[in-house]
Amino acid sequence: MANIQQVAKKAGVSVATVSRVLNNNATVSPATRLKVETAIHELNYEPSMLGRNLRNSESRLLLVLIPSIANPFYSEIINGIQDTAISNSYHILLCETDSNPQRENIYFNMIKNKLADGAISMDPAVNMQKLNELAVYYPIIQCSEYDEGGVIPYVTIDNELAAYRAVKHLIKLGHERIALINVDEKFLFARQRRSGYEKALKEFNIPILEELIYHTEQLEFEYGTHAMRKLLQLEEKPTAVFAVSDTLAIGALKEINTCELRVPEDIAIVGFDKISFSNMTNPTLTTVSQPMYKMGCTAANMLINSIKGNKIENVILDHELVIRESTMG
């Protein structure tokens, strides 16, 4: 628990010289450097980030806002952010907002209070007005979810195109009664994926039926189960389902199994996100893969560049349709 003063004293140099050694400043003579390093070692000295951060007016902490840590979709993105942050001498503060404005406020305050140098928001339910206000003064990046007309830089995929391809895949398999399990359309990605769904149907002259479109409040499994239960009560059941998330798709699959129907023979399913569990279901789930790790790295790099004061461009990454058992009759 020594401080820089004690090291300087022990080494018989000034604190400035110790600081130079700590920061690998080239202008220190080898002899002096050795003396300092010896003193550091003997005193078991570790520089305090508190002092350094205050002096440098930075915390080297990045905020990452996610709605829920339990949602597996975010894991890989976070890995990407984390790796990129660490290799740039940053650390990340993972913030679970529960899409709760009060929680969100706590985290926004951390930025205002200089406890974090910037933020990556992945919360679709974030208070966009507040986020935009914050973005005027502080570096903010949006990842995956974003504000269409807004000024905050973002990295994402082409959700409409991805959904279009997923539904087209079902159509090519001969399906015409394709249900859409969507989440509340207050989310941009929900609107975009619905748009892709409709585009595919229109292209093949398949009518868009409101009875086949179900909106859930949230993305958890249970909502998918409930949605599927409703869809199975239709007089004419769908022969295929496109769910806008794997969690919803897995919930739907659960309900289909419960009703003793078979996937894909009776009903085919496509999910979205390629979470790890999507390969553990029976049958395995056809899904849209997002380059999550890369997305995380990109977001982190954008943020770090923004902190440096650079101008940031939006990024659209590629996606991929992963065909597995749930659509392989």
Added chain:
Amino acid sequence: MANIQQVAKKAGVSVATVSRVLNNNATVSPATRLKVETAIHELNYEPSMLGRNLRNSESRLLLVLIPSIANPFYSEIINGIQDTAISNSYHILLCETDSNPQRENIYFNMIKNKLADGAISMDPAVNMQKLNELAVYYPIIQCSEYDEGGVIPYVTIDNELAAYRAVKHLIKLGHERIALINVDEKFLFARQRRSGYEKALKEFNIPILEELIYHTEQLEFEYGTHAMRKLLQLEEKPTAVFAVSDTLAIGALKEINTCELRVPEDIAIVGFDKISFSNMTNPTLTTVSQPMYKMGCTAANMLINSIKGNKIENVILDHELVIRESTMG
């Protein structure tokens, strides 16, 4: 971006008085308080944690070490930690170690560098020697996993008893060939759960067969699938499986399904952890429920108390066997 000086100037008081207002110090007259609050408001002032932290020699950040953020077992624990931290004006830094010593070192350094006031370790693969060394100088708590002979306070459940009950449940259903899918016994919980497994078998005079005990390297789904594949290659197959985690159990279930065997008719399964997925499998999974949220709260409270300089006692929390379809013939 105003600082305390500017507020003081604007309010026509000293910085000391502004500080008193910020910290709700009672000795400020209402009139002065109002002046200061007005100035704060007009300048849009937010106190900098950088300065405050340096002055107070604290970061009010707690480190939470987990092996992998993707493991759903940790989600609820983290929620508990988070809520408790926030209500005590702390924030948490979630650190994914990947059970990688290098990564671990980075985080240990954050504590030494005063970037965090203490840590909760949940990593079973943590370098115990280093953790113990750190615990000499800094507040550390272990959660779920711990060091038997060590000096670091911990909160956990009685793993042996929980495993014993799980296996006894299978025995009561008439099973005698009960396989154990365990993880590498370098982990304490693995040794303890195996011990509970053996205790139950012994109590009912069922022989402990090495061929029915399989050790995986890690806890991911795929390892459970692989373990089950091996167990199904036995001449005489097991009629029941106890897996030491839900992820392994779900992987095993997947393999059983693939082989067109039925759960629980052909093989019954019990998992451990009650992760949210365990209710989405077909059939739903019988599992041991740990009070994860409470465990997180307890760990955080222990750590905060430890930071305050109090002496900490170990805590053993209750568990519960949740019987679902995978053991209901």
Added chain:
DNA sequence: GTGAAAGCGCTAACAA
């Protein structure tokens, strides 16, 4: 009830 001033641990401009 309020202000002056010291100092938390560090970095960097300037001087030597």
Added chain:
DNA sequence: TTGTTAGCGCTTTCAC
């Protein structure tokens, strides 16, 4: 190449 010194923004002791 190294030292002196100011100062990052805040809290707190000691005077008044």
